[in-house]
Amino acid sequence: MTQAIDLLAPLTHTLDAKAFSTDPGEIGPHARDWRGQIAGSAPVLFKPSTLEEVKRIVTYCNERSIALLPQGGNTGLVGGSTPQGEALISLKRMNRITKLDPENDSITVEAGTILTTVQEAAAEAGRLFPLSLGSEGSAMIGGLISTNAGGVHVLRYGMMRDLVLGLEVVLPDGRVICDLAGLRKNNTGYDLKQLFIGAEGTLGVITAATLKLFARPASRAVAIAAVDSPSAAVSLLSLVKERTGGSVAAFELMAKSAIDFALEHVPDLRQPLADPTPWSVLVEVTSGERDRAEVLMESALEAAFEAGLVRDGAIAQSQAQAEEFWRLRESIPEGEKAHGKAAKHDVSVPVSQMAAFMEEATSRAEALVEGSMVVAFGHVGDGNVHFNLARRQAGAGQDFLERARPATKLIYDLVDKYGGSISAEHGIGILKQAELAARKPVEVALMREIKRAIDPNGIMNPRVLLPAD
Amino acid sequence: MTQAIDLLAPLTHTLDAKAFSTDPGEIGPHARDWRGQIAGSAPVLFKPSTLEEVKRIVTYCNERSIALLPQGGNTGLVGGSTPQGEALISLKRMNRITKLDPENDSITVEAGTILTTVQEAAAEAGRLFPLSLGSEGSAMIGGLISTNAGGVHVLRYGMMRDLVLGLEVVLPDGRVICDLAGLRKNNTGYDLKQLFIGAEGTLGVITAATLKLFARPASRAVAIAAVDSPSAAVSLLSLVKERTGGSVAAFELMAKSAIDFALEHVPDLRQPLADPTPWSVLVEVTSGERDRAEVLMESALEAAFEAGLVRDGAIAQSQAQAEEFWRLRESIPEGEKAHGKAAKHDVSVPVSQMAAFMEEATSRAEALVEGSMVVAFGHVGDGNVHFNLARRQAGAGQDFLERARPATKLIYDLVDKYGGSISAEHGIGILKQAELAARKPVEVALMREIKRAIDPNGIMNPRVLLPAD
Numbered sequence: 037m038t039q040a041i042d043l044l045a046p047l048t049h050t051l052d053a054k055a056f057s058t059d060p061g062e063i064g065p066h067a068r069d070w071r072g073q074i075a076g077s078a079p080v081l082f083k084p085s086t087l088e089e090v091k092r093i094v095t096y097c098n099e100r101s102i103a104l105l106p107q108g109g110n111t112g113l114v115g116g117s118t119p120q121g122e123a124l125i126s127l128k129r130m131n132r133i134t135k136l137d138p139e140n141d142s143i144t145v146e147a148g149t150i151l152t153t154v155q156e157a158a159a160e161a162g163r164l165f166p167l168s169l170g171s172e173g174s175a176m177i178g179g180l181i182s183t184n185a186g187g188v189h190v191l192r193y194g195m196m197r198d199l200v201l202g203l204e205v206v207l208p209d210g211r212v213i214c215d216l217a218g219l220r221k222n223n224t225g226y227d228l229k230q231l232f233i234g235a236e237g238t239l240g241v242i243t244a245a246t247l248k249l250f251a252r253p254a255s256r257a258v259a260i261a262a263v264d265s266p267s268a269a270v271s272l273l274s275l276v277k278e279r280t281g282g283s284v285a286a287f288e289l290m291a292k293s294a295i296d297f298a299l300e301h302v303p304d305l306r307q308p309l310a311d312p313t314p315w316s317v318l319v320e321v322t323s324g325e326r327d328r329a330e331v332l333m334e335s336a337l338e339a340a341f342e343a344g345l346v347r348d349g350a351i352a353q354s355q356a357q358a359e360e361f362w363r364l365r366e367s368i369p370e371g372e373k374a375h376g377k378a379a380k381h382d383v384s385v386p387v388s389q390m391a392a393f394m395e396e397a398t399s400r401a402e403a404l405v406e407g408s409m410v411v412a413f414g415h416v417g418d419g420n421v422h423f424n425l426a427r428r429q430a431g432a433g434q435d436f437l438e439r440a441r442p443a444t445k446l447i448y449d450l451v452d453k454y455g456g457s458i459s460a461e462h463g464i465g466i467l468k469q470a471e472l473a474a475r476k477p478v479e480v481a482l483m484r485e486i487k488r489a490i491d492p493n494g495i496m497n498p499r500v501l502l503p504a505d
Numbered sequence: 506m507t508q509a510i511d512l513l514a515p516l517t518h519t520l521d522a523k524a525f526s527t528d529p530g531e532i533g534p535h536a537r538d539w540r541g542q543i544a545g546s547a548p549v550l551f552k553p554s555t556l557e558e559v560k561r562i563v564t565y566c567n568e569r570s571i572a573l574l575p576q577g578g579n580t581g582l583v584g585g586s587t588p589q590g591e592a593l594i595s596l597k598r599m600n601r602i603t604k605l606d607p608e609n610d611s612i613t614v615e616a617g618t619i620l621t622t623v624q625e626a627a628a629e630a631g632r633l634f635p636l637s638l639g640s641e642g643s644a645m646i647g648g649l650i651s652t653n654a655g656g657v658h659v660l661r662y663g664m665m666r667d668l669v670l671g672l673e674v675v676l677p678d679g680r681v682i683c684d685l686a687g688l689r690k691n692n693t694g695y696d697l698k699q700l701f702i703g704a705e706g707t708l709g710v711i712t713a714a715t716l717k718l719f720a721r722p723a724s725r726a727v728a729i730a731a732v733d734s735p736s737a738a739v740s741l742l743s744l745v746k747e748r749t750g751g752s753v754a755a756f757e758l759m760a761k762s763a764i765d766f767a768l769e770h771v772p773d774l775r776q777p778l779a780d781p782t783p784w785s786v787l788v789e790v791t792s793g794e795r796d797r798a799e800v801l802m803e804s805a806l807e808a809a810f811e812a813g814l815v816r817d818g819a820i821a822q823s824q825a826q827a828e829e830f831w832r833l834r835e836s837i838p839e840g841e842k843a844h845g846k847a848a849k850h851d852v853s854v855p856v857s858q859m860a861a862f863m864e865e866a867t868s869r870a871e872a873l874v875e876g877s878m879v880v881a882f883g884h885v886g887d888g889n890v891h892f893n894l895a896r897r898q899a900g901a902g903q904d905f906l907e908r909a910r911p912a913t914k915l916i917y918d919l920v921d922k923y924g925g926s927i928s929a930e931h932g933i934g935i936l937k938q939a940e941l942a943a944r945k946p947v948e949v950a951l952m953r954e955i956k957r958a959i960d961p962n963g964i965m966n967p968r969v970l971l972p973a974d
Contacts, residue, residue, distance in 0.1 A: 139743060139857035140888070184692050195690060198667065211947050217924035220887040221664060221853045223653050223703055223932045224941055225970055226952045230699030234692055251751045274608060281793010282720045324750010325801075332794075384690045388608035418689040419609070455686035463692045472693055478680050482959070483695045489958035490951070501694055 040079035040102065044123065047096040048080070054129070055089055057081045066126060069118045070111045070171070074466075078105070078119040085129040087204070087212065087243050093125060094241060094495075095210035101493045105500075106237040108179020109150065111171035113382075114465025116236045116500045117179070125241060127178045133157050134244065135216075141249040142201055142218035147178025147242045154247065163249035166193035170366055178242045184234035186461030188365075191417035192285040192322070193250065195461070196233065203229040204244040208491040218246045231486070236463055237497040239490050253285070253322035257333035258358035261340070261349035262313040266416070267391035269317050272345045273417055276319060279336035283329065286320035287417030288365050293426075294413040297371035298364060305364055308350040317416070318365045320358075368413050376433050378411060378426040379440035381447050385456035387419040393454040394421065400450070401425055401443040408440065420460040423447060469503040509548035509571065513592065516565045517549070523598070524558055526550045535595060538587045539580045539640070543935075547574070547588040554598040556673070556681065556712050562594060563710060563964075564679035570962045574969075575706040577648020578619065580640035582851075583934025585705045585969045586648070594710060596647045602626050603713065604685075610718040611670055611687035616647025616711050623716065632718035635662035639835055647711045653703035655930030657834075660886035661754040661791070662719065664930070665702065672698040673713040677960040687715045700955070705932055706966040708959050722754070722791035726802035727827035730809070730818035731782040735885070736860035738786050741814045742886055745788060748805035752798065755789035756886030757834050762895075763882040766840035767833060774833055777819040786885070787834045789827075837882050845902050847880060847895040848909035850916050854925035856888040862923040863890065869919070870894055870912040877909065889929040892916060938972040 041058060048056050057063065058080050067076040084090045097104050105122040127148035135144035138161045145154055151172040158165040167180065169187030179185075181203070185196045193199065202215035213228055232239055263269050269289050277284055292314045299305050309316065321336070323329040333351055340346040352358035372378055385393045398410045407428050414422040425440050425447075427433045448458050448471055458471045473480055483502055487494075510527060517525050526532065527549050536545045553559045566573050574591040596617035604613035607630045614623055620641040627634040636649065638656030648654075650672070654665045662668065671684035682697055701708055732738050738758050746753050761783045768774050778785065790805070792798040802820055809815040821827035841847055854862045867879045876897050883891040894909050894916075896902045917927050917940055927940045942949055952971055956963075 137855065137857050139739070140855040142855070184696075186690055186692075190690065197696065207951070211951075213948055213951065217926075218855045219853050219924075219926050219929075220856070221655055221659065221884070221889045221929040222926040223655075223928045223930055224926055224937075224945065225703075225933060225948065226708075226955060227653075227666065227699055227703055228948055228951060230696055234694070234696055239695075251746055254750060270608070277720055278793075281723060281797075283793065324747075324752065328750075384688050386606065386609040386611070386687045387689070388606050415690070420690045455688075457686075457688050457691040457693055459692045460688075460690040461692055464694060468693075476693065479682050479694065479697055481680075482676070482682065482697060485958045486695060486955060489954045 040123065043100060043102060044080055047093065051089065055082065055084055057083065063124070066107060066110060066124050067119055069115055071113065074115050074118045076118040076120045078122060078124040080123050082123060082125040083129050084125065090206045090241055090243055091210045091212065094206050094208060097123060098208045098210065098493055098495050101495060103495050103498050105497050106178070106182070106241045108147065108176035108182065109171065109174040111175045112179065112183060112465060113462045114467040116183070116463060116465035120499060127176060127243070130243060136161055137218060138163055138249070140218050142246050143249055144216050144218070144244065144246040145177055146244050147176065149177045151175050151177065151180060158249050159252070162252060164252045165247060165249055167196060167199060170369065177245055181233050181242055181245055182235060182237050183463045186415065186420065188286045188288065188415065190415060191287055199248045200229060200233055201246040201248055203232055203242055205232050205240045205242050207240045208493065208496055216244060216246045234463070236465065236501045238487060238501050239496060251324055253329070254324055254326045255329035256320065256322045256358065257329040257351060258361050259319045259333055259337060259349055259351040260308050260361050261317050261319065261337065262309050262347040263315050263317060263345060264313055264347065265315060265391065266394040268345050269315060269416055270387060270391050272317060272340055275340055275343065275345060276336045279339055280321050280332040283321050283323055283332055284319065284417065285322040286318065288318040288414065289416035289421065290316045290318065290365060290368065290413045291411055293409055294368045294372065294411045295364065297375045297411065298367040301371040301374035302367040305367055306360060308361065309348050311348060313347050318361055372411055372424065372426065375430050376427050377437050378424040379437060379444055381423045381444065382460050382462040383423055383447065383451045383456055383458060384418065384420040384460035385451065385454040389454040390416055390419055390421070393450060393456065397423060397447050397450045401446055404446055405440050405443045408443065464501045466500060473503040509592065512569060512571060513549055516562065520558065524551065524553055526552065532593070535576060535579060535593050536588055538584055540582065543584050543587045545587040545589045547591060547593040549592050551592060551594040552598050553594065559675045559710055559712055560679045560681065563675050563677060566592060567677045567679065567962055567964050570964060572964050572967050574966050575647070575651070575710045577616070577645035577651065578640065578643040580644045581648065581652060581934060582931045583936040585652070585932055585934035589968060596645060596712070599712060605630055606687060607632055609687050611715050612718055613685050613687065613713065613715040614646055615713050616645065618646045620644050620646065620649060627718050628721070631721060633721045634716060634718055636665060636668060639838065646714055650702050650711055650714055651704060651706050652932045655884065655889065657755045657757060657884065659884060660756055668717045669698060669702055669714055670717055671715040672701060672711055674701050675710045675712055677709060677962065677965055685713060685715045703932070705934065705970045707956060707970050708965055720793055722798065723793055723795045724798035725789065725791045725827065726798040726820060727830050728788045728802055728806060728818055728820040729777050729830050730786050730788065730806065731778050731816040732784050732786060732814060733782055733816065734784060734860065735863040737814050738784060738885055739856060739860050741786060741809055744809055744812065744814065745805045748808055749790050749801040752790050752792055752801055753788065753886065754791040755787065757787040757883065758885035758890065759785045759787065759834060759837065759882045760880055762878055763837045763841065763880045764833065766844045766880065767836040770840040770843035771836040774836055775829060777830065778817050780817060782816050787830055841880055841893065841895065844899050845896050846906050847893040848906060848913055850892045850913065851929050851931040852892055852916065852920045852925055852927060853887065853889040853929035854920065854923040858923040859885055859888055859890070862919060862925065866892060866916050866919045870915055873915055874909050874912045877912070933970045935969060942972040
């Protein structure tokens with residue numbers, strides 16, 4: 037590490053004092069992962085404030101084959117942003133909104149802009165930036181793009197990939213590609229920005245982006261409904277989609293076990309249903325017309341009762357109550373964490389396979405690991421479920437993760453069987469490299485060839501995403 | 506050419522007789538472009554019917570550096586599918602629908618499936634496949650993906666890129682990447698399919714795709730409205746978007762000159778407005794609720810009248826009349842062709858810049874080329890306009906295209922000034938390579954590096970898209 041700092045001295049001597057730090061106290065929080073499970077280290081934390089500074093840092097490192105790890109809000113869940121000796125380059129000082137064009141429904145921001153800042157700027161201009169997820173108060177746009185973030189509104193608005201109109205990226209050799217004009221249609225060769233979206237920082241440093249904005253819904257209705265099974269939930273999704281004319285903005289499945297963890301461990305939560313069944317769904321319907329979402333939701337739920345798909349249901353009677361319903365859903369990870377360690381799986385299958393997958397995976401995983409229970413919740417409308425295995429009893433259960441390991445293999449095998457993905461939204465990072473290599477050998481080889489073409493010295497986040505050769 | 510056939514004999518001897526042809530009569534239609542402006546030739550037309558046959562053909566050609574041009578319906582407009590000595594590989598015999606999964610809102614088809622076939626299969630299953638364009642009766646899915654096709658419903662549903670859930674692609678060396686499961690979320694490394702979408706056949710042969718389906722709208726309203734200027738049209742777009750809660754499915758601008766060409770040269774067309782202004786827009790609003798689109802359209806147009814944005818308007822009173830309105834819009838290219846040759850420009854700018862761009866480009870182009878007139882029409886809701894320059898007088902006007910050449914340069918310069926693209930939806934092909942190279946040197950260099958990584962022998966459609974080194 038001392039060596040690395042020495043090697044970096046000729047660069048840092050020419051940088052503004054604010055543009056880097058070697059203070060372990062400052063580097064520390066950047067060198068640990070958000071879940072607190074991975075500890076790392078970095079000889080230096082670069083904090084450029086301009087594109088020029090990014091270019092100088094990247095070029096310098098490339099010429100000397102010094103590994104660089106670009107970091108946003110450091111809220112990733114797969115270890116992709118925790119350095120192990122790499123130089124960190126944080127975009128946090130590049131956090132300006134450089135253009136807001138409501139007539140073009142677009143906003144241009146630097147990569148270090150925090151998600152809530154973008155949401156708020158859009159709202160002030162009478163528009164919506166729909167990406168929404170638990171870490172939105174600290175996650176940064178560059179990181180959200182580099183991980184192709186998902187969240188609760190994918191069903192209606194797509195993942196981050198679908199929200200990006202253009203990028204500015206510094207390539208490993210210091211060249212810059214820049215397309216921030218906000219065009220909706222632009223068929224001029226390979227769509228290069230797509231390579232950097234979801235690349236986990238392995239191909240370059242995203243420095244700015246132009247993002248899509250949308251009309252703000254004029255009305256919103258949120259309901260929680262009790263259903264008997266994931267299968268009933270999927271049927272309910274079809275029914276609500278049809279009855280509301282495609283106005284479903286979110287459709288989140290929650291196992292009773294997941295809700296119980298939240299109710300037990302997170303203060304001030306309330307279960308809105310009197311007699312909860314093993315499964316509940318949170319449904320959000322939005323409409324461009326005033327007072328319309330409520331009407332659509334009521335008619336959809338009425339039809340669902342008549343069809344026998346829903347046992348019980350509650351429609352939020354105010355925005356405050358809608359927030360309360362959402363808080364129940366969003367408190368599940370905290371409740372789960374308080375209960376004890378769990379083996380976590382962020383998986384997806386085709387929506388039509390969701391029920392069969394969950395049924396088989398639940399019974400077989402619980403049978404395989406003694407004293408375990410499946411805690412499942414998530415974005416079932418997108419075919420994405422957080423399918424976790426926890427101890428039935430609360431407590432540390434240090435050996436549990438070890439004992440649960442065969443269940444992870446089983447669950448991933450079932451994901452394969454049902455045509456799914458072992459990482460729906462969290463990415464590969466360092467946690468799923470072996471699984472990726474085993475499942476996509478041709479694709480991984482092709483990714484490597486692309487990586488070599490763009491980053492021949494291998495300086496960009498080299499331990500992440502692509503499995504070691 | 507004889508040489509090429511000899512070189513191919515060891516391959517063709519092992520292929521089924523139906524899988525290739527060297528008959529000039531059969532090859533002929535595949536070797537001319539759709540507009541009838543480019544004549545080409547090919548020594549052989551491969552017509553594989555299975556993935557295995559595609560792999561054998563591609564591998565054989567790759568080992569001998571024989572250039573291959575993958576062809577769909579051959580309806581492209583930029584010369585990208587006309588061979589000049591390359592071996593043609595047509596996907597037309599691979600035209601099966603292999604899976605339709607309404608619950609997952611997806612359909613899987615082979616690359617040679619014709620667009621209308623997909624639209625019809627989706628409709629039969631109570632779903633919508635929204636891509637729609639003039640050549641839909643002959644354009645094939647593989648070609649539509651390879652050119653990232655646009656069309657009239659981009660505003661609501663996006664371009665082809667946005668409709669692709671996964672691809673099966675044969676790489677130049679015969680390896681196959683395949684992801685046809687129809688997942689909505691799948692963050693497992695670089696999103697490789699994006700590279701092949703819009704690559705114009707330069708990176709591999711797309712053999713199958715899984716596409717997104719949507720709920721069918723329960724109601725539809727189509728109107729034609731007279732506006733004073735492109736600026737009024739853009740304001741009208743904002744107003745209609747807001748009033749209909751984002752339910753605008755199409756928003757097409759038409760210059761009076763464009764409509765007049767259609768009315769003059771295409772039989773059985775009717776102008777629905779009594780006193781047309783210089784510009785009209787065709788607006789389509791759809792809704793998931795029955796009878797709702799009509800209500801939304803009426804209220805939006807009423808507000809537009811009150812705001813003084815619209816001079817005159819007609820809402821189609823039946824589906825037949827709606828089709829009639831659309832036929833007026835869709836007959837413009839035919840009317841334009843009958844009028845005489847025109848210098849064509851498929852350009853885009855940010856929606857907020859559309860009015861200023863069109864105003865400046867119109868006055869300056871018409872001043873530059875004597876006896877010329879701008880004929881503009883297209884997808885203004887996406888910031889995309891077909892901005893063509895025609896002779897005022899009808900007739901062949903052989904010298905006109907030559908005389909119009911400086912206007913093309915002027916128009917592209919203005920596209921640059923307004924932050925636009927010289928190819929919004931038609932692609933680069935062989936017609937816009939110089940313009941691409943001049944505008945995106947870094948991007949083109951990066952595209953070349955990617956091309957070399959994936960197609961090191963340069964066999965895939967080698968004259969197309971990327972400018973010669």
